Amino acid sequence: MAAQETDDHKYVYDFSEGNKELKDLLGGKGANLAEMTNLGLPVPPGFTITTEACQAYLATGREPDGLAGQIEEHLQSLEREMGKRLGDPQDPLLVSVRSGAKFSMPGMMETVLNVGLNDQSVVGLAAQAGQNDRFAWDSYRRLIQMFGKTVCEVPGEEFEHALDEIKSAKGTHNDLDLDANDLRGLVDAYKKIFAKHTGREFPQQPREQLDLAIRAVFESWNAERAVLYRRQERIPADLGTAVNVVTMVFGNLGPDSGTGVAFTRDPGSGAQGIYGDYLANAQGEDVVAGIRNTVPLQELEQLDKSSYDELLSIMARLEEHYRDLCDIEFTIERGKLWMLQTRVGKRTAAAAFVIAGQLVDEGLIDLDEALHRVNGAQLAQLMFPRFQLDHEFEAVATGIGASPGAASGTVVFTSARAVELAAEGESVILVRRETNPDDLNGMIAAKGILTSRGGKTSHAAVVARGMGKTCVSGADEIEVNVPAKRFTVAGHTVDEGDVVSIDGTTGKVYLGEVPVMPSEVVQYFEGSLDAEHVDNPLVRAVHRIMTHADAQRRLAVRTNADTGADAARARRFGAEGIGLCRTEHMFLGDRRELVERLILARDADERETALAALLPLQRADFMEIFREMDGLPVTVRLIDPPLHEFLPPLEQLAVNVAVAQERGEDVAKEEALLAAVRRMHEENPMLGLRGVRLGLVIPGLFAMQVRAIAEAAVAVVRAGGVACPEIMVPLVGAVQELETVRAEAEKIIAEVVGDSGVEVLIGTMIEVPRAALTAGQIAEAAEFFSFGTNDLTQMGWGFSRDDVEGAFFWRYLELGIFGISPFESIDRDGVGRLVRIAAEEGRAARPGLKLGVCGEHGGDPDSVHFFHSVGLDYVSCSPFRVPVARLEAGRAAVETDGSDSR
Ligand code: ADP
Numbered sequence: 001m002a003a004q005e006t007d008d009h010k011y012v013y014d015f016s017e018g019n020k021e022l023k024d025l026l027g028g029k030g031a032n033l034a035e036m037t038n039l040g041l042p043v044p045p046g047f048t049i050t051t052e053a054c055q056a057y058l059a060t061g062r063e064p065d066g067l068a069g070q071i072e073e074h075l076q077s078l079e080r081e082m083g084k085r086l087g088d089p090q091d092p093l094l095v096s097v098r099s100g101a102k103f104s105m106p107g108m109m110e111t112v113l114n115v116g117l118n119d120q121s122v123v124g125l126a127a128q129a130g131q132n133d134r135f136a137w138d139s140y141r142r143l144i145q146m147f148g149k150t151v152c153e154v155p156g157e158e159f160e161h162a163l164d165e166i167k168s169a170k171g172t173h174n175d176l177d178l179d180a181n182d183l184r185g186l187v188d189a190y191k192k193i194f195a196k197h198t199g200r201e202f203p204q205q206p207r208e209q210l211d212l213a214i215r216a217v218f219e220s221w222n223a224e225r226a227v228l229y230r231r232q233e234r235i236p237a238d239l240g241t242a243v244n245v246v247t248m249v250f251g252n253l254g255p256d257s258g259t260g261v262a263f264t265r266d267p268g269s270g271a272q273g274i275y276g277d278y279l280a281n282a283q284g285e286d287v288v289a290g291i292r293n294t295v296p297l298q299e300l301e302q303l304d305k306s307s308y309d310e311l312l313s314i315m316a317r318l319e320e321h322y323r324d325l326c327d328i329e330f331t332i333e334r335g336k337l338w339m340l341q342t343r344v345g346k347r348t349a350a351a352a353f354v355i356a357g358q359l360v361d362e363g364l365i366d367l368d369e370a371l372h373r374v375n376g377a378q379l380a381q382l383m384f385p386r387f388q389l390d391h392e393f394e395a396v397a398t399g400i401g402a403s404p405g406a407a408s409g410t411v412v413f414t415s416a417r418a419v420e421l422a423a424e425g426e427s428v429i430l431v432r433r434e435t436n437p438d439d440l441n442g443m444i445a446a447k448g449i450l451t452s453r454g455g456k457t458s459h460a461a462v463v464a465r466g467m468g469k470t471c472v473s474g475a476d477e478i479e480v481n482v483p484a485k486r487f488t489v490a491g492h493t494v495d496e497g498d499v500v501s502i503d504g505t506t507g508k509v510y511l512g513e514v515p516v517m518p519s520e521v522v523q524y525f526e527g528s529l530d531a532e533h534v535d536n537p538l539v540r541a542v543h544r545i546m547t548h549a550d551a552q553r554r555l556a557v558r559t560n561a562d563t564g565a566d567a568a569r570a571r572r573f574g575a576e577g578i579g580l581c582r583t584e585h586m587f588l589g590d591r592r593e594l595v596e597r598l599i600l601a602r603d604a605d606e607r608e609t610a611l612a613a614l615l616p617l618q619r620a621d622f623m624e625i626f627r628e629m630d631g632l633p634v635t636v637r638l639i640d641p642p643l644h645e646f647l648p649p650l651e652q653l654a655v656n657v658a659v660a661q662e663r664g665e666d667v668a669k670e671e672a673l674l675a676a677v678r679r680m681h682e683e684n685p686m687l688g689l690r691g692v693r694l695g696l697v698i699p700g701l702f703a704m705q706v707r708a709i710a711e712a713a714v715a716v717v718r719a720g721g722v723a724c725p726e727i728m729v730p731l732v733g734a735v736q737e738l739e740t741v742r743a744e745a746e747k748i749i750a751e752v753v754g755d756s757g758v759e760v761l762i763g764t765m766i767e768v769p770r771a772a773l774t775a776g777q778i779a780e781a782a783e784f785f786s787f788g789t790n791d792l793t794q795m796g797w798g799f800s801r802d803d804v805e806g807a808f809f810w811r812y813l814e815l816g817i818f819g820i821s822p823f824e825s826i827d828r829d830g831v832g833r834l835v836r837i838a839a840e841e842g843r844a845a846r847p848g849l850k851l852g853v854c855g856e857h858g859g860d861p862d863s864v865h866f867f868h869s870v871g872l873d874y875v876s877c878s879p880f881r882v883p884v885a886r887l888e889a890g891r892a893a894v895e896t897d898g899s900d901s902r
């Protein structure tokens with residue numbers, strides 16, 4: 001029975017049997033060829049071998065049972081339909097064998113054209129084409145070339161070399177100047193190359209050609225470059241590719257034939273219009289290979305008006321059908337148009353917004369769908385300043401856009417030099433073959449990082465993204481010579497001290513300093529561009545889609561801000577409150593002195609004096625923020641870091657003391673500080689005396705902060721304003737800690753607030769795993785939880801963030817232990833589970849418990865979807881990320897199927 005089933009399993013689909021929804025099975029190319037066939041568009045007949053067949057082949061090393069028979073059946077019916085037979089010496093059917101996976105992997109896998117030609121059928125083909133010998137031999141030489149390279153791994157240069165030789169013997173650069181005889185000679189040369197490399201003659205049996213080509217496409221799934229590409233793009237490794245067998249149509253039959261590519265809109269800007277390239281008398285691969293110069297598609301109108309008109313009407317039809325920008329490949333054979341491929345086209349971030357907006361205007365999609373079609377990563381890209389690339393600048397190399405931004409600076413080749421020049425105030429670009437943990441200081445000092453090796457998960461890429469620093473990695477046209485302090489690229493030599501510019505979004509590298517222009521999208525968010533009036537399609541589209549996202553989202557978006565200025569900026573970006581106001585900066589600068597006094601206090605009196613001096617300063621800070629937020633909630637975190645962070649470093653103090661002693665000065669204070677620093681030294685400060693522990697150990701510290709918050713709120717209210725303070729206790733692991741702090745705080749609040757009407761909530765961060773696991777108990781003493789997912793990730797994984805990112809994360813990413821740093825995007829399975837448990841048990845214990853998140857994950861697109869699904873009330877992130885979080889929260893709300901689309 002089981003064997004029966006495998007035999008019957010359908011591995012081959014005629015184009016008339018598929019449709020665009022079957023991408024998993026038929027690959028993108030196959031599914032869309034089927035869709036176009038069923039729309040009645042002119043697609044050359046053919047069939048698709050499924051990804052399942054490929055998976056079976058890759059698993060077992062042989063074609064699954066039944067596949068050969070099904071291919072034979074479909075081939076026969078194709079022969080009947082075309083009235084030609086594969087390998088017929090008089091009138092041969094020729095086919096192409098084309099790869100096509102679920103996700104497009106441009107240039108990664110292979111295609112063989114003109115399968116079915118051999119020494120006999122080439123003559124028949126010429127006769128059928130009206131004694132066009134040139135065409136037939138050109139087609140045959142292409143087959144041997146592509147088949148040799150793709151199927152038998154013959155080095156492609158050898159074929160190109162032979163072609164160049166014939167051309168130069170003829171004194172021409174143009175392959176069109178080669179006549180039938182030249183091409184016949186080329187076929188002989190190619191066959192020799194083939195035999196030399198494979199130890200066998202070029203296969204003359206068409207069916208053998210076909211089977212070998214199919215197998216080669218299966219195997220190209222695991223070619224090194226394809227594996228690498230998938231890893232970078234996070235495409236699963238087990239999908240396999242489909243194989244399309246398509247009747248050949250010929251663009252190389254003469255001047256009334258040709259081939260081209262087109263987009264239904266500009267994939268760069270989203271503007272409507274006709275964008276494409278056309279090449280007369282050529283086969284498809286010539287357009288990409290750049291063998292001859294293509295002409296703009298518009299010129300086809302002069303060459304072949306009726307094909308051009310038909311193409312335009314098909315393009316309009318496809319757009320309407322797919323309701324999106326499509327890109328297409330087509331061929332014209334003696335005035336007859338054929339469609340060879342279509343798909344929803346890739347586009348830039350700006351085009352994504354503009355097109356989504358246009359399609360809404362055209363009534364093709366609704367606003368929910370428009371929201372679904374853009375994403376936070378694209379919006380973030382649009383918020384970086386851009387290079388202004390009007391004229392003279394041309395990229396000398398293109399690598400991987402590993403960390404976005406536009407950076408110009410002086411080239412340096414070592415970390416030490418980067419640090420040196422940066423200290424002198426220069427912008428530097430650190431150029432390395434690849435970086436390693438020793439380059440960390442240089443990377444911190446540099447404005448941007450450029451490497452010639454490595455992909456999106458290389459050390460350079462991972463660390464740069466973590467630092468928010470512009471990085472282009474893997475620009476392999478660049479030859480880096482560190483000892484000589486220079487690199488060469490495209491005939492240029494760049495020495496240390498020269499200036500280059502790198503674009504971390506596009507991966508492009510420019511010589512010299514490219515001027516930078518601010519982002520219009522940021523100008524819009526900041527209110528200096530009015531979307532209703534500006535004639536800028538991008539700003540209008542962003543405005544429209546953001547407005548819809550705001551209307552749809554369930555998550556509120558707050559910001560992390562410590563100053564009135566940050567708070568104001570974040571409000572312009574749409575923040576609806578402050579989710580994390582850190583109080584530690586309020587202890588820095590000229591206030592350090594007071595903190596030192598607090599730490600050095602010998603008795604309660606001295607301590608209270610120090611705290612009393614801090615109180616009015618803190619109160620003023622909070623008043624400024626409350627005024628700025630004007631009634632929106634403000635979550636203030638009580639002091640969190642270990643106090644010794646506010647003292648000078650041990651070495652510096654030791655030197656100061658020694659020098660002062662030498663000079664015979666009074667060193668009593670320095671010595672006391674030194675002693676304090678020694679006493680307070682911690683082996684693991686991350687896990688030491690910090691957060692709530694400080695509040696429980698240093699009498700009066702939290703009390704002073706609570707009083708400052710309450711007094712500030714009362715002062716603002718008495719002056720006619722509104723203030724909604726929320727006091728947040730950090731690093732709680734046990735409810736008893738919170739209860740102790742709470743009892744003291746409530747007393748102070750009651751005393752300060754009096755009849756002012758001010759309400760102060762008290763809650764806690766959930767950032768210690770134990771807190772998440774005992775959330776039911778902790779909720780009894782908390783009016784809100786705010787997930788501190790940075791610490792929760794550190795403690796959940798046992799990673800010290802500062803140590804691990806530079807040291808070994810690149811290796812973990814390379815090995816696929818995680819697909820993305822858990823500090824960048826929340827680890828749903830582990831840390832996310834802690835969040836879920838705490839949310840559920842917290843709400844069970846206290847219905848209506850307010851839940852938010854204030855780690856950096858609050859501005860990460862994928863994490864926002866997760867927090868939406870867990871049912872949090874808000875996310876909080878840095879001001880710049882607020883628009884991204886708003887957009888993604890809106891997307892999460894309209895994506896009812898629960899799938900996250902990145
Ligand atoms: P890729 O995925 O790399 O674009 P394709 O399978 O689309 O590879 O094929 C490469 C080129 O050959 C394309 O330009 C395509 O249009 C052309 N081509 C493929 N099949 C045929 C065919 N049956 N007749 C004519 N040209 C073809």
Ligand code: MG
Binds near residue numbers: 329341
């Ligand atoms: Mg293609």
Ligand code: MG
Binds near residue numbers: 730
């Ligand atoms: Mg923390």
